[in-house]
Amino acid sequence: MIEAVVKVGSDVGLHARPAALFVQEANKYQAAITVIYGQRSGNAKSILGVLGLGAGKNAEIIIRAEGADEIKALAGLKSLVEENFREAIPNN
Amino acid sequence: MVHSIKGSPAAPGIAIGPAFWVQPVRLDLDQRPVEAPEVEFKRLEESRDHVQESIQVLLERSAEALGSEERAIFEAHLLMLNDPDLWSLVKEKIYTGHLPAETAWDEAIIFYINQLKAIDDQYFQARALDVQDIGSQVLHHLLGMPEISLESLPGPVVVLAHDLFPSDTIRLDRSKLLGFCTCEGGALSHTAILARGLGLPAVIGIGAKLNHLLNGTPLILNGMTGEVIVDPDESALNEFSLLQEKQHKINAEARQNAQLPAQTLNGQRIEVVANIGSIQDARLAMDMGAEGVGLLRTEFLYMDRTSAPDEKTQRDAYQVILNTMGTRPVVIRTLDIGGDKSPAYMDLGKEMNPFLGWRAIRVCLETPGFFKDQLRSLLQAGMGHDLRIMFPMIATLSEFRQAKGMLEETRRELTSAGIPHTEKVQVGMMVEIPSAVILVDAFAREVDFFSIGTNDLTQYTFAADRTNPKVSSLVNAFHPAIFRQIDRVVAAAHARGIWVGVCGELAGDADAIPVLLGLGVDEMSMAPTAIPIAKQEIRTWSMETCERIAKQALDCENGDEIRQLVRTTSRAS
Numbered sequence: 001m002i003e004a005v006v007k008v009g010s011d012v013g014l015h016a017r018p019a020a021l022f023v024q025e026a027n028k029y030q031a032a033i034t035v036i037y038g039q040r041s042g043n044a045k046s047i048l049g050v051l052g053l054g055a056g057k058n059a060e061i062i063i064r065a066e067g068a069d070e071i072k073a074l075a076g077l078k079s080l081v082e083e084n085f086r087e088a089i090p091n092n
Numbered sequence: 093m094v095h096s097i098k099g100s101p102a103a104p105g106i107a108i109g110p111a112f113w114v115q116p117v118r119l120d121l122d123q124r125p126v127e128a129p130e131v132e133f134k135r136l137e138e139s140r141d142h143v144q145e146s147i148q149v150l151l152e153r154s155a156e157a158l159g160s161e162e163r164a165i166f167e168a169h170l171l172m173l174n175d176p177d178l179w180s181l182v183k184e185k186i187y188t189g190h191l192p193a194e195t196a197w198d199e200a201i202i203f204y205i206n207q208l209k210a211i212d213d214q215y216f217q218a219r220a221l222d223v224q225d226i227g228s229q230v231l232h233h234l235l236g237m238p239e240i241s242l243e244s245l246p247g248p249v250v251v252l253a254h255d256l257f258p259s260d261t262i263r264l265d266r267s268k269l270l271g272f273c274t275c276e277g278g279a280l281s282h283t284a285i286l287a288r289g290l291g292l293p294a295v296i297g298i299g300a301k302l303n304h305l306l307n308g309t310p311l312i313l314n315g316m317t318g319e320v321i322v323d324p325d326e327s328a329l330n331e332f333s334l335l336q337e338k339q340h341k342i343n344a345e346a347r348q349n350a351q352l353p354a355q356t357l358n359g360q361r362i363e364v365v366a367n368i369g370s371i372q373d374a375r376l377a378m379d380m381g382a383e384g385v386g387l388l389r390t391e392f393l394y395m396d397r398t399s400a401p402d403e404k405t406q407r408d409a410y411q412v413i414l415n416t417m418g419t420r421p422v423v424i425r426t427l428d429i430g431g432d433k434s435p436a437y438m439d440l441g442k443e444m445n446p447f448l449g450w451r452a453i454r455v456c457l458e459t460p461g462f463f464k465d466q467l468r469s470l471l472q473a474g475m476g477h478d479l480r481i482m483f484p485m486i487a488t489l490s491e492f493r494q495a496k497g498m499l500e501e502t503r504r505e506l507t508s509a510g511i512p513h514t515e516k517v518q519v520g521m522m523v524e525i526p527s528a529v530i531l532v533d534a535f536a537r538e539v540d541f542f543s544i545g546t547n548d549l550t551q552y553t554f555a556a557d558r559t560n561p562k563v564s565s566l567v568n569a570f571h572p573a574i575f576r577q578i579d580r581v582v583a584a585a586h587a588r589g590i591w592v593g594v595c596g597e598l599a600g601d602a603d604a605i606p607v608l609l610g611l612g613v614d615e616m617s618m619a620p621t622a623i624p625i626a627k628q629e630i631r632t633w634s635m636e637t638c639e640r641i642a643k644q645a646l647d648c649e650n651g652d653e654i655r656q657l658v659r660t661t662s663r664a665s
Binding site: 047051052 | 164175
């Protein structure tokens, strides 16, 4: 199990579009992935779970991944958030 | 059995066709015997598949019409529809809780709606509505009540609804729409404005009587009188078919001459321009022969977004619209939010009377950074164009002076930063609050023009809410109480050599044209689709006749008397 702290961008927040990109990315991996924000935690593969966190601008979230491809999963999601949710480039 | 019901005439035209409800009247989660969990679950999956397909079709069909933000919302809907957490909760309720599909689904949806509503951030609260939306679509399908969505009308129909929201426009299958009828809404509500923009007849504010009409019932809709004939007999059908043909002919003639200027019989020209609220509207306006824009509502740039539009976004949008209009005058109204329209990222507070509350210029004057963003964008986009800026909801001289002061400040800031911007810009105000009418002579010394917003002026004058069907019949702009105010404003303006326009829906009312002409109004701004007919009307009147009508109108007791006067006066006299 590995985890990392990431800061959500200042003009975004985990609102609908970024949340959708985040969830779509998370669903590429086998690992179980959780997002934690303050007291709340949610399933990264669930848009309702991610939206339910209410992570707005400048939120610091913890991404936790557990499973076979946990390293790739964490890296993928971390870079998505850090690059401010630019359209995810398909992995070859 | 043939009978008729009455509502407020909201948009002119005749529609003849079957009734079709787009929102069901009731939704009952009736108890029915629970089948085996696997059966319940399968039913739910089928309904989910159905709704998924309809959203996908919507995305495909509206590919060009949808902006990227709108696509994102529907894409999020698809993700929600298939959300793993939601389905795990639903499964538990069906398999462990032995609940029927409808109840299990409804409870799970409500759980997630409440979770989002509990977050103290307006944006997440708004997302709760998305969950409600897909939740309701699946539920309707499960209950065998087709969630009749506006993008899949079965054939040419007269749409019936409790009320229609501006956001419904995106889903409309316009090719099959003959007209609208709603229970709610006064003549100046969004439904009416929407229908007029579409050029379709509409009758609104019918009230609960509308609920008795079943799908398929043949109707004749008279958008000029507000009458809805239910189950018409042959003679009614014949009479209205003829009237409908006449209307089409008038429309066709008007379209032909739309690009020509509107001159009275003795050659006096009056400017006929458009009320618009989007880039598409600007194109439609040009197509309909608009000689400019009398009102650009800028709210479209602020709504349905997660954050305020930045300077570049605004500048680009204003630029496209100004470019579309070329060198024709474009009057742009600064942000008019509050009341019934406010963006998710601005906390305007819950007010008892939003129309009398903290909105429009009041908000802008207290949020100067935000206000100046808009002013800066406007001044930059305005280069090379005939830009005119007006401030909404001005009640006092001090407000106007402050707003103008901020505009001057913005100009100075742009100059010292070396940023190119227009030097030439007329600065005026909307006249919609009675205090401004009463002190109009003082205002006339400070503005470059007035634009009379008869929609809101009428609400404030009669102290009635146009969206409240119980009192909406009072909100009638075609009334001596309004015409006298217009007269006063024109007199004060012309005494100072400045121009006056009318940008409320009144300008699009054919009977109002001779009165407005006679009162000396310089410019009329209306929905683009109303322009061709308005120009046609203007061409049939002589100024002398209009001045006589206007003078008499000011002494009438009510709007009906004035209509009588207009309709019984021979045109070329």
